[in-house]
Amino acid sequence: xxxxARTATLEVEGLRSGYHxxxxxxxxxxxxGNEIFAVLGANGAGKTxxxxxxxxxxxxxxxxxxxxxxxxxxxxxxxxxxRGIGYxxxxxxxxxxxxxxENLRVGGMIGRRSVAERIDEVLxxxxxxxxxxxxxxGTLSGGESRMVxxxxxxxxxxxxxxxxxxxxxxxxxxxDMFFDKVxxxxxxxxxxxxxxxxxxxxxxxxxxxxxxxxxxEAYTVVDAAELxxxxxxxxxxx
Amino acid sequence: MDFVTQSVxxxxxxxxxxxLAAIGFALLYRLTGLINVAYxxxxxxxxxxxxxxxxxxxxxxxxxxxxxxxxxxxxxxxxYLAVFRPAHRRNVGALEMIIISFGLSIFxxxxxxxxxxxxxxxxxxxPPDTVVVLGVGVGSFxxxxxxxxxxxxxxxxxxxxxxxxxxxVRALASDEALAKVSGxxxxxxxxxxxxxxxxxxxxxxxxxGVGSAVAPLLGWRQFLFILLVVLVGGSWGLGGVxxxxxxxxxxxxxxxxxxxxxxxxxxxxxxxxxxxLKIRGTRLTETAKV
Amino acid sequence: MxxxxxxxxxxxxxxxxxxxxxxxxxxxxxxxxxFGVAGFFGLGMYVFGVLYVQVDWPFGEPxxxxxxxxxxxxxxxxxxxxxxxLIADLDTDGVLVSTLGFATVVAILATTQADLTGxxxxxxxxxxxxxxxxxxxxxxxxxxxxxxxVVAILAxxWQVHRTPYGRLLIGIGGNEPLAxxxxxxxxxxxxxxxxxxxxxxxxxGAMNAVMVRFLDPANxxxxxxxxxxxxxxxxxxxxxxxxxxxxxLTVGLFDIVIQFYLPLPKDWYNQAIPVLREAVFxxxxxxxxxxxxxxxxxxxRRDRLLRKLHGK
Numbered sequence: 135x136x137x138x139a140r141t142a143t144l145e146v147e148g149l150r151s152g153y154h155x156x157x158x159x160x161x162x163x164x165x166x167g168n169e170i171f172a173v174l175g176a177n178g179a180g181k182t183x184x185x186x187x188x189x190x191x192x193x194x195x196x197x198x199x200x201x202x203x204x205x206x207x208x209x210x211x212x213x214x215x216x217r218g219i220g221y222x223x224x225x226x227x228x229x230x231x232x233x234x235x236e237n238l239r240v241g242g243m244i245g246r247r248s249v250a251e252r253i254d255e256v257l258x259x260x261x262x263x264x265x266x267x268x269x270x271x272g273t274l275s276g277g278e279s280r281m282v283x284x285x286x287x288x289x290x291x292x293x294x295x296x297x298x299x300x301x302x303x304x305x306x307x308x309x310d311m312f313f314d315k316v317x318x319x320x321x322x323x324x325x326x327x328x329x330x331x332x333x334x335x336x337x338x339x340x341x342x343x344x345x346x347x348x349x350x351e352a353y354t355v356v357d358a359a360e361l362x363x364x365x366x367x368x369x370x371x372x
Numbered sequence: 373m374d375f376v377t378q379s380v381x382x383x384x385x386x387x388x389x390x391x392l393a394a395i396g397f398a399l400l401y402r403l404t405g406l407i408n409v410a411y412x413x414x415x416x417x418x419x420x421x422x423x424x425x426x427x428x429x430x431x432x433x434x435x436x437x438x439x440x441x442x443x444x445x446x447x448x449x450x451x452y453l454a455v456f457r458p459a460h461r462r463n464v465g466a467l468e469m470i471i472i473s474f475g476l477s478i479f480x481x482x483x484x485x486x487x488x489x490x491x492x493x494x495x496x497x498x499p500p501d502t503v504v505v506l507g508v509g510v511g512s513f514x515x516x517x518x519x520x521x522x523x524x525x526x527x528x529x530x531x532x533x534x535x536x537x538x539x540x541v542r543a544l545a546s547d548e549a550l551a552k553v554s555g556x557x558x559x560x561x562x563x564x565x566x567x568x569x570x571x572x573x574x575x576x577x578x579x580x581g582v583g584s585a586v587a588p589l590l591g592w593r594q595f596l597f598i599l600l601v602v603l604v605g606g607s608w609g610l611g612g613v614x615x616x617x618x619x620x621x622x623x624x625x626x627x628x629x630x631x632x633x634x635x636x637x638x639x640x641x642x643x644x645x646x647x648x649l650k651i652r653g654t655r656l657t658e659t660a661k662v
Numbered sequence: 663m664x665x666x667x668x669x670x671x672x673x674x675x676x677x678x679x680x681x682x683x684x685x686x687x688x689x690x691x692x693x694x695x696x697f698g699v700a701g702f703f704g705l706g707m708y709v710f711g712v713l714y715v716q717v718d719w720p721f722g723e724p725x726x727x728x729x730x731x732x733x734x735x736x737x738x739x740x741x742x743x744x745x746x747x748l749i750a751d752l753d754t755d756g757v758l759v760s761t762l763g764f765a766t767v768v769a770i771l772a773t774t775q776a777d778l779t780g781x782x783x784x785x786x787x788x789x790x791x792x793x794x795x796x797x798x799x800x801x802x803x804x805x806x807x808x809x810x811x812v813v814a815i816l817a818x819x820w821q822v823h824r825t826p827y828g829r830l831l832i833g834i835g836g837n838e839p840l841a842x843x844x845x846x847x848x849x850x851x852x853x854x855x856x857x858x859x860x861x862x863x864x865x866x867g868a869m870n871a872v873m874v875r876f877l878d879p880a881n882x883x884x885x886x887x888x889x890x891x892x893x894x895x896x897x898x899x900x901x902x903x904x905x906x907x908x909x910x911l912t913v914g915l916f917d918i919v920i921q922f923y924l925p926l927p928k929d930w931y932n933q934a935i936p937v938l939r940e941a942v943f944x945x946x947x948x949x950x951x952x953x954x955x956x957x958x959x960x961x962x963r964r965d966r967l968l969r970k971l972h973g974k
Contacts, residue, residue, distance in 0.1 A: 189553050215555035223553075229546040232539075240543045243536060244555040290555060407755050459952055467695055467754050468951045471895065474697070475947025478888055482941035490933050592884075596766055599759050635770045642763045649756055650748055 142167050143326050144188070144294055148197035151187040157195060158183040160350040166294065166328055170320050172337040172358065173330045175347035176370045181330035182224055184347070185298045188328065189221035190214045202293065216244050220292030220325075224299045227283025230272025234263055237271050237282050241289030249289075256285040259315065277308040288319065294326045295319065301333065309333070313340050334366055346370075377506045379626035385505075385514035387621025389579035390594055390601070391614055392521045395528065396572025398602045398613040403545040403565050406469060407599070410451060410476040411573055415591030417484070418444040418574025419581030423493045433497045433513065433582055437520075437575060444574020445567040451476060452566040477592070485588050493586045517579040524572065525614060531568075532610075541565055597638075600645040607652075620645070666798050671918040673805045673873060678913045680812040680866045681890035682897075682905035683819050684859040689891070690899035691828065692855060693835035697758055698745065699863060699890050701765030702738045704772065704882030706864025708785075710734035711877045712778050715787040727791035731868040738864020739857045746856025750849040765887065772879040784878035788871055801873065808869050815862055819902045831855065885940060889913055892943040896950050898957030907958055912943060 142165035152158035158180045164171075173181050186192045188199060190211040198207045206214050215221070220241075228237050238256055242249035257264050260281040266274065271282050280300055287295055297316065301309040317340045320327050331337035338344065338358050346353040346361070346369030353369035354361075397411050421443045425436045455476050459469060500511035532538040540561045544551040552558055573591075580590060597620070605616025620641055627637035681699055688694045713730040721729075745764050749757045772779050779785055790800045822828040833841045834848045842848050871877060889912070890905075897908025916939045920926070926935070950957060 191549055191553065211552040212555050212557045215553055221553040223550065226547060226550065229543050229550060231546045232542060236539060236542075239536070239539055240551070240554050240556070243540070286554065407758060409758075455948055455952075462952060464951060464955070467693055468955060470754055470758055471695060471891065472948050472951050474888075475892075475944040475951070478884075478944030479941050479948065480944075482937045482944065486934065486937045486941055490937070596759070596762055600763070603755060603759055633774060635774045639767055639770045639774070642767055646748060646760050646763050649752065649759065 143202055144328070145200040146188075146197070147200075149184075149187065149194065149199065150196040151183060151192050151194050153183075153192070158350050159187065161197065162347075162352050164345055164352060164355050166326055168324060168326045169342035170316065170327045170329060170340055172341035172344045173328060173347060174332070174334050174337060174344055174366070174369065175330075176332070178349075179347040180350040181332075181347055182298055183350075185221065185296045185328065185330050186223070188296055189219060189223075191221075215290060218291070218293035219296065220287035220290045220294065221296045222280075222283045222287045222298060222300060224302060224330075228271035228274075228279050228286065231270060233268050233270055234274070234282050235267045237286050238289050241286040244290040247291060252289050252291070256288055259288070259318070260285055277304050280304065280308075280312070284315070288323075288325075292325060294328065296328045296330075298330045299332065300329075301331075301336070309336065313337075316340055334370075374507075375626070375629065378508050379622055379629060381505050381508040381510060382629075383622030383625030384618060385510045385518055386583075386625060387617065388514065388518040388521045389576040389583075390597055390621065391617035392517075392524060392572050392579070393576035393594065394598045394601045394605075394613050394617045395521075395525055395610060396569040396576070397598050398606050398610060399528070399532075399565060399572070400569045401602055401606060402609075403541060404456075404562070405466070405545075406456065407473065408456075409470065409473040409595065410480060411473075411569070411598070412591035412595040413477050413480040413484075414444055414448055414570055414573030415577035415580065415594060416481065416586075416588060417447055417591075418577030419586040419590050420484070420488075420493070420577075421574065422578035422581055423495055423586045427493075427496050433495060433578075434516070437578060440574050440578045441571040444577070445570035448566045448570025448573065449563050451480075452563065457562075481588055481592065490588075495582045495586070497582060511583070513579065513582050517583075520575065520579075524575070525610065528568065528572075529610060537561070537564065596642065600642065604645050604648050604652075666801065667922055668918065669798070669801050669805050671914075671921060673801070673808060674917045675909055675914045676805065676809045676812050677866060677870060677873075678886075678889045678893055679906055679909040680808075680815050681863060681886070682894040682909050683812070683815045683902075684862045684866075685890050685894050686819060686899065686902065686905050687822065687831065687855060687859050689894060690901075690904070691822075691831040691835055692852060694749065694757055694852065695754060696761050696859075697884075697887055698761030698763075698765040700882045700884060700886040701761070701768040702741060702860040702863035703867040703870070703886055704765070704768045705741055706734040706738040706867025707871045707877060707882065708768070708772050708779055708867075709737040709864070710868035710871045711785050711788060714871070715785060716778060723789075724791035727872070731865060734868035735861045735865040738867065739861030741864075742856040742858070742860025743853055745860070746853035749856075750852045765882075765884070769879050769882055772877075772882065780877065782879060784876055786876050788875040788877070790872060804869075804873055808866075808873070811865065811869065816902070816906065819905075823902050888940065888943055892946050894957075896946055896957055898959035900956055901959045904957050904959050911958070912946065916942070 144166040146162055146164050149162040150157055150159055162184065173184060175181050183192065187194065190206065190209060194207050198205055200206065201214065201217060201219060229240065232240070238253050239249060242252055262278060263281055263285065266278060271279055274282065284300065301312045304312070313336050316327060316329060319325055329337060329341060338361065341358045343355065344358050344361050345355045346366065348369045354365055393415055397408070400406055400408055400411065418440055422436045422440045425431050425439055426433065455472060459472055464472065500513045502509045503512055503515055532541060540556050541564065543554065544556055544558055544561045548558060577591060580594065601617045601620055602613055605612035624637040624641055627640055628634045631637060681703060685696060685699055688696045710730045713733055714726065719726045719729070741764070745760060748760045752760065773781055790804060792800070792803070794800060794803060822831070830846055830851060833846065834851060838848050874881065893909030893912050894905045895908065896911055897906065898904030920935065
C-alpha cells in the first residue's frame, strides 16, 4: 500500500448501492488519499454508480463513506459539495442553458476565494474556453463541454474530484490533452482525483493506484505500476 | 386613431394584472416545468386576502398590497410543500402532475367556499380617481396596476438574470442533479421560486378584485387567458410573456369595443392562440420519424 | 318504480359513468388528458336542444329525437376530429390548453348565440320522445334507456381492450415515438379516437338534454369534466371497469347516499353539499394520484399477462 492511502481523505467501507432495489455495488472497501485513484472496469461494472454514490446522488444501501474523517453516508450532495467533493458526471456535466461563464460561477458559489481569480485559473487551465465565455454551454462541442464541466467542479475548490469517464466519446487528440490536464490538476492544486475509466492504458499512465471493478465487486486494488495484464483481463472478464 | 388609442389604453390598463399573473405563472412553468392549474386560486386568494385585510382592519388598498403579496407567496409555498413536493418525490409524471394541480385548484376553490361562505365580496375603497390618459379616462388603481407590473417585471428580470440567487434558480431549473452536486440547496431555491410566483399571483388577484368583485371564480375565469399567454409567449422568455399578454389585452379591448361583447373577443382570442400553438408546431419529439 | 330523487341520483351516476368510460379511452389508454369533456358533452346537448326546439320538423316523436340525437352525435364527432387534429402533435401542456379552450368556446357560444340557445336565460321546450304517463315514469324509463346506452359504451370499451386496436392505443400512450417508428400512424389513430369518444360524449349530451329538458350554460361547466375525471382516476384509469367503480364511489356516494340517506341539516343541501362535493372530488384527485396512481382497481390485466409471459 502506498503512502498516499495512509492519509486517506475518502474511506469507503462495505459500500452497497444501486437503483430501484437492484444492487449494483456489492460491498466495496477502499480508501483514497492524495493521489490519482483510477477505477477501471468494463461496461456495467458499476463505475458510474460508484461515483454517483460517492457524490451522494444515489443513497447507500449499506456501508459507509467517510470524507476527511467524517461520516458523510447520509449527507446530501449540496453539503458534501461544500465540504470539498467535486463531481463531474459522465454526461450532462454542464447547465446547457447557462453560458460558460455562468456555469463556472455556479461552481464558484462554494468557497470564499475570489470568484474572478478562480475563473482566471480555470481559463488558464483550459485556454480553449476563453473565447467561448458568453456562449450557452448547450451549444458547445463534446470536448468543450467536458472542459466546462471540469472547470465548474474545479471552481468549487474541491479536495477530491470525482471524474466519470471524462474522455468517453472524445477524439484521440482531446483524450491525450485531458489526461495531461488530470495530472496537472492533481500536481499543481493538490486535488485527490477518483477517475473512472474504461481506457485502461491511458488511466494507468497517469494514476497512482487502480481499483478494477468487476460486476459490482472490487476485483483488485493495487498500485498502478503493479497491475498485470492478466489481472486486468480477468477483471474485465475478457 | 381614437379607436386605436382607446384600445391600447384600455387593453394595457385592464389587462395589466393578468400580465403580472402570467409572469408569475411563466416563472413556475419555465423553472419547474409545471403547469400549475391551482395558480388560478393564488389569484383568487390574493383577492380574498386583500378584501379581508381591507374590510377587517380598515387598511386602505395600497397598504394591503404588501401583506397580500407575502400571504399569497406563503400560500404558494404551502401548496408546494403539501402537494407538489411529495408528488415530485414520488416521480409523478407530467400528465398526472397537471391533474393533481387541477384537483388542488378545485379543492382550494370549493374548500374555501365551504369554510368561508359563498357571498361575493367587495373591497371597501373610495371610488378611484379618474386619470385621463391620451384622452381616455382610467381609474387610478389601474394606473397603479400597470406601474407595479412594470416595476415588478423589471425587478424580477434583474433578480433572475443578474443576482447569484437568480443564477441558482436558473441552474436548478436547468439540471437538478447537477445543481445539487454544485452545492445548491434545491429546497431553498425552489421555495424561493414558488414564493415569487405566489406574490405575483396574489397581487394580480388583488388588482383584479379591486377593479370588480371578489368571487370564488375570480382566478379560474382568468386561467385560460394566462395559460394561453404563457404557452404562446413563453418560448421567448419573460419578455415574450409580457409582449403576448399586452398584445392579447389590447386585442381583446379592441374587439370588445368593436363587437360590444367581451365574449366574442375572448372567443376569437382563444381560437387565434390555439391556432398559433398549432402552427408553431410539433413539440413531440420526432426522433422516431426516420 | 323508484322515488324521483333516486331516479335523478342514479341517472347522474349512469351519465357520468358513460363520460368516464369514454375518457378512459383517451386518458387511460392513450394518456391524453382531455379537460374538455364538458365541451363535447355540451356541444351535443346544445346541438340537440337547438335542432329540437328551433326547427319545425315535419315528423313527430320518436323520429324527431333520433334525427336530432344523430345530428348531435355527428356534430360532436366532427368537433372531436378538429380537436384531435389540434392536439395530435402537442404535448400535455398543449392538450390542456386546447381541450380547455374548446370547452370554453362551447360555453361562450352557448351564451352569446342567445337567439338560438336562449343564452344565459336558458332554453326550454324539450320533452321525452315518448309519454308513458307521469313525468316520474317517463324519467325512470329514460334512466333505463340511458343505462342501456352506457352499457353499450362499456361493451365497446371492453372490446377495445381485447383487440389489436386497443393495444395500439396503449402502445401510443406508452411510447409514441416508438409506436411511430414501428410504422403506426399515431396521429391518425388519435384523431379517430377523439372522433369516436367525442361522438359518444355528444350522444350522452343529447340524452341529457332530454332528461333535464332545460338547457343553460351552467350545465356544461368544468364540474362535468371533473366528475368524469375523478371517477375514472379513483376507479383506475387503466381498467375498463375503473370508470364504473370510481363513479359509483364518487358521484354515487354524493348524489345518492349523502343526498338522500344522511341526516344532514336541510339548509346544507342548497349550497354546502354541492360545494363540499367538488372540494372532496378535488382532494380525491390529489390523494389518489399521490398514493395510488392506478386507482382502486390497481394495475392492469395486461400487466398480469406480461408477468405470466416473463414468469415473474
